[in-house]
Amino acid sequence: MKVRLALAASLIAIAIGVAHAQSAAHAPLRAPDIHYEPTPNNVVVEILDLAKIGAQDVVYDLGCGDGRIVIAAVKQRGARGVCVDIDPQRIRESKANAARAGVAERIVFLNQDLFETDLTDATVVTLFLSRSINLKLRPKLTRELRSGTRVLSYVHDMGDWAPTEARTVQGAYGPRKLYLWIVTARP
Numbered sequence: 001m002k003v004r005l006a007l008a009a010s011l012i013a014i015a016i017g018v019a020h021a022q023s024a025a026h027a028p029l030r031a032p033d034i035h036y037e038p039t040p041n042n043v044v045v046e047i048l049d050l051a052k053i054g055a056q057d058v059v060y061d062l063g064c065g066d067g068r069i070v071i072a073a074v075k076q077r078g079a080r081g082v083c084v085d086i087d088p089q090r091i092r093e094s095k096a097n098a099a100r101a102g103v104a105e106r107i108v109f110l111n112q113d114l115f116e117t118d119l120t121d122a123t124v125v126t127l128f129l130s131r132s133i134n135l136k137l138r139p140k141l142t143r144e145l146r147s148g149t150r151v152l153s154y155v156h157d158m159g160d161w162a163p164t165e166a167r168t169v170q171g172a173y174g175p176r177k178l179y180l181w182i183v184t185a186r187p
Contacts, residue, residue, distance in 0.1 A: 029086050029111070029112065029113055030086065030113070032063075032085075032086050032087050033086075033129070033130070033133055034063070034129055034130050034133065036065050036087070036090065037065075037128070037172075038065055038066060038068065039065070039068060039069060039128050039154055040170075040171055040172050041068070042169070042170060043154055043169050043170075043171060043176075043178065044068055044069050044072050045072075046167070046169045046178055047069060047126060047152050047154070047178065048072060048073060048076065048077060050152060050165065050167065050178060050180050051124050051126075051150045051152055051180065052150075053073045053077045053079050053124055054077055054078065054079065055077065055078035055079060056079075056123070057073065057077070057079040057080070057123045057124050058079065058080050058081070058082065058121055058122055058123050058124070059073040059074075059079050059080070059081045059082070059122070059123070059124040059125075059126065060081070060082045060084060060117070060119060060122040060124070060125045060126070061081070061082070061083055061084065061125075061126045061127075062084050062114040062117065062125060062126070062127055062129070062137070063084070063085055063086075063114060063127065063128060063129050064083035064084055064085045064090060064091075064094055065085065065090050065093075065094070065128075066090065066093045066094055066097055067083045067093065067094030067095075067097050067098055067107070067109075068097070069126050070082065070083050070094075070098075070107055070126075071094075071097055071098050071101050071103055071107070073124070074098075074101075074103040074106045074107060075101050075102075075103050079106075079124075080106050080107070081106065081107045081108070082107065082108045082109075082110060082117075082122070083098075083107060083108070083109045083110065084110045084112060084114050084117050085110075085111065085114075086111070086112065086113050086114070087111075088111050091109050091110075091111040094107075094109055095109050114137070115136075115137070115140065118144070119140070119141070119144040119145055120144050120145075120146070122145060122149055123146075123148070123149055123150070124149065124150045124151075124152070125141065125145065125149065125150070125151045125152070126151075126152045126153075126154075127151070127152065127153040127154070127156070128153070128154040128155065128156075129153070129156060130156055131156040131157060131158075131159075133156075134153055134156050134157070134158045134159075135158060135159050138158050138159070138161060141183070142183065145183045146183065147183055147184055147185040148182065148183065149182070149183040150180060150181070150182055150183075151180070151181040151182075151183065152178065152179065152180050152181075153178075153179045154169075154171075154176065154177075154178055154179075155171070155176050155177060155178075156179075157177070157179055158179070158181065161181060163179040163180055163181050164180050164181055164182045165179075165180045166178065166179045166180070
């Protein structure tokens, strides 16, 4: 009897732990810094072209939303990709969209804070965040990214870090900027 009670108590404790872990996996790590606004599809095409994304690339989208940039890079250009978002709902959407597009096996999905994401194997990083987050992220980008890595930001610049190229694209709310930086070797 004591053994059965101990076993039952253990099973209940395990079940509670699993249920807690599952619910934690569906809750945001913290509140997102920005509201979700999808990158227009025509801008996704511009990003792929401006970055010259190819099959050799590993494309990270920090704040990936529904995954459209990485999915397009993988499906249209043969790249590999990493979708990063702090909101578990966005990661679920990204996974579902990648599965529908038939490219989920070439994408890693990370439900984590982009400031804690290891970027060292990225060859392209895409951003649609805010100017203040870009400025906060800039030291991490220049510290972790290899020379030649391309960084693209839709709408928001990075202060005095002059872009290699900037172009005007038609956004959902009119003409907007698309910025490209190419990381140079550190001294």
